[in-house]
Amino acid sequence: MTKRIAFFIVLAMMMTFSISAIAQTTSIIGSCKDENGKPIVGATVEVKNIETGKVYTLKTNSKGEYLSMGVTPGHYDLTLIGTNGAVLSFRNNVPVQLKEDNIFNMDMRSTKEQRKANDKPRSGSEKIKELNALLNQAATQKKEGRYHDAVATMEQAAALDQTHDLVYYSLGDAYLLDKRYPEAETAFKKAIELAPTGSKSVGAYHNGLAQALSKQGKAEVALAEYEKAAQLDPPNAGTYFFNEGAVLTNMGKADEANQAFDKAIAADPTRPDPYFQKGVNLLGKATLGKDGKMVPVPGTAEALNKYLQLAPDGRNAQTAKDLLTAMGAPIQTTYGSPKKGKK
Known part of the structure; x- marks a missing residue:
């Protein structure tokens, strides 16, 4: 009898563990409609996990609905792609939680209205005012550790204006903090491209690009970017040379790393960290x-x-x-x- 009780206790524990494991995934569902409110049939819905990069590729049925089970909770970007490969609609940074009602509808009518709002003529002062508000909002979100929200805010700013280097720098920084390194690389490159000649900020842009490259294992290219940053922004060269030394240290190149730390010390003798790492x-x-x-x-x-x-x-x-x-x-x-x- 005792053995039988023990058996059922073990069995119950195994069932508990199994239920716990199953509870770590959830499902998402949604419907997709075109600009006339009709179902979009045979379209592709890409569901990308922002944290891991994993992509779930789904198809809409005859009712324009899509469904996926076994989805890991997290934040996702959803993209609706037509049968011709064109992006029809999107939703960024949506939270997928451990619940049954993760419903994310994709309606081209709302996308159309959003595009109209973005395309609505604004005076220069109105656009600058709106951009500054978004930049300040993103800065607060970063400070509070709300990196997903900062990304969404800066993506909104980039949709509003594609001509300001600072917008793409802040977007790249948000991607970097959110560990979305390929997107960060693209944003920093755009900031560098848009930076006016002689800009005092371009060194920081190259530094950001170097960090994004380094996080992707592109160490040699990252080192070149740190050198560019130091050349273009001498007042902050100490920071860039220190970052270069850190990458070289991680590569196991201690001698070259110490040369970079020496350059950091020469650029800013009051900075303590290069001495310690050296x-x-x-x-x-x-x-x-x-x-x-x-x-x-x-x-x-x-x-x-x-x-x-x-x-x-x-x-x-x-x-x-x-x-x-x-x-x-x-x-x-x-x-x-x-x-x-x-x-």
């Missing part, structure tokens, strides 16, 4: 002496101590102190005389 890279070259103690290469302790002098309470301060202690090197800060590390 010290860490140099520490990787340390050897063990005959007595079993660590023998760091020249410049290691100096780089870590310089970081502590510039950022005694920085996020890497304790790590720098621990590394110096492990090396048996003195710890130097701006708060007094050197303290000998423990051996």
